[in-house]
Amino acid sequence: MSVRRLAPDALQPPSFAFTPENLAWAQMIIAKYPAGRQASAVIPLLWRAQEQHQYWVPRAAIEYIANMLGMAKIRVMEIATFYSMYNLEPVGKHFIQVCGTTPCRLNGAEKIIKVCEERIGEQRHVSADGNFAWLEVECLGSCCNAPMAQINNDYYEDLTPENFGKLLDDMAAGRPVKVGPQNSRKGSEPLGGAKTLTDASLYDGSVVGSWKARFEADEAKKAIAAAEAAKAAEAAKASAAEAAKG
Numbered sequence: 001m002s003v004r005r006l007a008p009d010a011l012q013p014p015s016f017a018f019t020p021e022n023l024a025w026a027q028m029i030i031a032k033y034p035a036g037r038q039a040s041a042v043i044p045l046l047w048r049a050q051e052q053h054q055y056w057v058p059r060a061a062i063e064y065i066a067n068m069l070g071m072a073k074i075r076v077m078e079i080a081t082f083y084s085m086y087n088l089e090p091v092g093k094h095f096i097q098v099c100g101t102t103p104c105r106l107n108g109a110e111k112i113i114k115v116c117e118e119r120i121g122e123q124r125h126v127s128a129d130g131n132f133a134w135l136e137v138e139c140l141g142s143c144c145n146a147p148m149a150q151i152n153n154d155y156y157e158d159l160t161p162e163n164f165g166k167l168l169d170d171m172a173a174g175r176p177v178k179v180g181p182q183n184s185r186k187g188s189e190p191l192g193g194a195k196t197l198t199d200a201s202l203y204d205g206s207v208v209g210s211w212k213a214r215f216e217a218d219e220a221k222k223a224i225a226a227a228e229a230a231k232a233a234e235a236a237k238a239s240a241a242e243a244a245k246g
């Protein structure tokens with residue numbers, strides 16, 4: 001496990017405060033917990049602070065959240081330094097997390113890592129233009145689209161050195177990029193399209209629909225039989241009353 005420390009003092013901002021929108025959001029999150037249990041909101045508040053602050057958590061944000069939740073600063077510091085989802089140093093405009101676990105590795109993750117090394121430099125360092133930083137991480141749960149990388153909040157999958165390089169070029173230039181598979185794959189379907197459940201009649205609603213229609217017909221028959229039985233009982237009652245009069 002790597003050592004996780006706060007960024008050097010020279011990089012730390014002098015203060016931190018939520019924007020009015022984020023403050024209102026934080027108060028809504030805190031209100032979800034019973035009185036005295038506000039500390040339970042620490043994880044989402046740290047995450048929102050990271051999103052607000054160029055995707056990393058400065059010391060001032062840790063202290064601000066500790067004050068807001070009535071927690072000891074060291075408790076919030078422990079959480080921020082424990083979970084690797086919190087970045088403690090600047091990560092550039094686009095933070096790239098390349099999956100280096102077995103399925104991605106077998107499918108070419110090393111070539112993606114090489115692109116990062118050549119274009120950005122070592123892990124955990126921001127590129128000279130301030131656009132990128134990268135990190136090799138464990139499985140991100142998108143193994144069927146290996147190799148893949150998470151960049152900020154989105155997944156980019158089915159990477160090759162070529163399409164990954166172009167992705168970085170487009171991001172650096174501020175051009176729109178395609179999230180998800182970078183080839184013709186749709187979601188996590190096999191390349192070339194689905195190979196199972198291709199018979200539309202199995203899932204077009206007709207099977208469920210026919211069952212429902214039969215159920216409704218049975219219910220209608222029962223209702224008619226019940227109405228006829230009630231009518232016959234009424235007629236029998238009326239005829240008995242007539243006979244009694246005579």
Ligand code: FES
Pocket residue numbers: 099100101102103104105138139140141142143146147148
């Ligand atoms: S191994 Fe890379 S996403 Fe699972």
